[in-house]
Amino acid sequence: MLSNTTDATGLHQRVVSNTSPAPSKAAFERNYKVPEFTIKEIRDCIPAHCFERSGLRGLTHVAIDLIYLSLLFLAATQIDKVQNPLIRYLAWPVYWVLQGIVGTGIWILAHECGHQSFSTSKTLNNTVGWILHSALLVPYHSWRISHSKHHKATGHMTKDQVFVPKTRKQVGLPPLEHSETEEEAYGEHLDEEAPIVTLFWMLIYVLFGWPAYLFGNAKGQDYGRWTSHFHTWSPIFEARDFSDVILSDFGVLLTLGALVYASFQTSFLTVVKYYGIPYLFVNFWLIIITFLQHTDTKVPHYREGAWNFQRGALCTVDRSFGKFLDHMFHGIAHTHVAHHLFSQMPFYHAEEATYHLKKLLGEYYIYDDTPIAIACWRSFRECRFVEDEGDVVFFKK
Structure with missing residues (x-):
């Protein structure tokens, strides 16, 4: 179901709820009108100071997250000294979860560097981003390049880089014209x-x-x-990207080398406990956040005939993970529409920008208040393919 609500700020917004019956979804897609905003119109609604970047402010956030990481690490060194085994068994999962959250925040700050929104200095941005992402086994420049292409073609069926829907043909379904009625297209097509x-x-x-x-x-x-x-000849890259890909690989190899060295100095299990499991939690949060930002039955995908940058940038969903996680994740989940429209805007201004964007975008601003676990389950079950034809297509199951 798609509803217009008024939030706590008194602003109109479009709220996603996928509990409506199939005919309503079919009608929504038939009647959907693509947004007609110009990028200038959108930019002009946001105060100019929201685009100002501060290296000092960015470094302060890095320092705070590194303090969190260090304190958690130091606390974890005391866990195995606790005599009570029950407390030990409970303390390690607490460390893993919290360190995974902090690691995700650090990953997001490196992501800011890749967008050059961290500071006005490209050298500072790329240095900080390379260090932080390399420490998390991310090839900084390589991913920066592909992620930039994602932002330049979000929602484009053949040019977007990630979360690209499979088509009806790709999942092995018969063409749509084989259905008896249009409404039948919204039934259970793939085996449950x-x-x-x-x-x-x-x-x-x-x-x-x-x-x-x-x-x-x-x-x-x-x-x-x-x-x-990780390969310079990958079709993601151009010849000019060669040195950046090599530097990215080198950063990841340095971290892997440090982890191997640490495992010899301590033990493999020690490295798994302090680094490996928190790393899996970072992966967990990255996928949850990005999957839900771009995967929903109410989010359109465009083919060449209908796509433009601002339409693609609006193919994302804002949602809150709760005040604590929103803070630790530097607002990446509940201000993602603003981020896709203006990726060089620093995250600490994105919430204010979102306030103004809601006023302009109206129903084209999508916010989902579904609990995270339910939203994941819903999107995983219902967003399985799009139609082979049509300039504007939506997920079906």
Whole structure:
């Protein structure tokens, strides 16, 4: 169901709720009118100071997150000294969850660097971003390049880099004209998985989807051959990107070397406990956040005939993860529309910008207040393919 609500600020916004019956969804898609805003019109609604970047402010956020990380690490060194085994067994998961949250925040700050929104200095941005992302086994420049292409073509069926929907043909369904009626297109087309099977694949996806994307372009644009962020000849890159890809690989190798060295100095299990499991939690949050930002039955995808930058930038959903996580994740989830429209806007101004964007965008600003776990389950089950034809297409199941 799609409803217009008034939020706490008194602003009109479009709220996603996918509990409506199939005919309502069909009617929504038939009657959908693409947004006609110009990028200048959108930019002019945001105060100029929201685009101002401060290296000092950015570094302060990095320092705070590194303090959090260090304090948690130091606290974890005391866990195995506790005599009570029950407390030890409870304390380690608490450390893993909290350190994963902090690590995700650090990842997001490196992401800011890649967008050059961290400061006005490209050198500072790329230095900080390379260090932080390398420490998290992310090839900084390689991903920066592909992520820039994602922002330049968000929602484009053949040019977007990630969360590209499969088509009806790709999932092995007969053409739409074989259906008896248009409404039949909204029925159960793909065989329903048992809930336990869906849960299993969701778990695999949220834990390993991120490295699978980096290594093998999982959920990425189909280039017709193996694509990786670690190879200079990958179709993601151009010849001018060669040195950046090599530098990115070197950063990841440095971190892997440090982890191997640490495992010899301590033990493999120690490295897993202090780094490996929090790393999996970082993967978990990255996939959850980005999957929900771009995967919903009410979010359109465009083919060449209908796509433009601002339409594509609006193909994303804002949602809150709660005040604590919104703070730790530097607002990346509940201000993502603003971020996609203006990726060089620093995150600490994005909330104010979102306030003004709501006024202008009206129903084209999408906010989903569904609980996170339910939203993940819903999107995973219902966003399975789009039609083979049409300039504007929506997910179906």
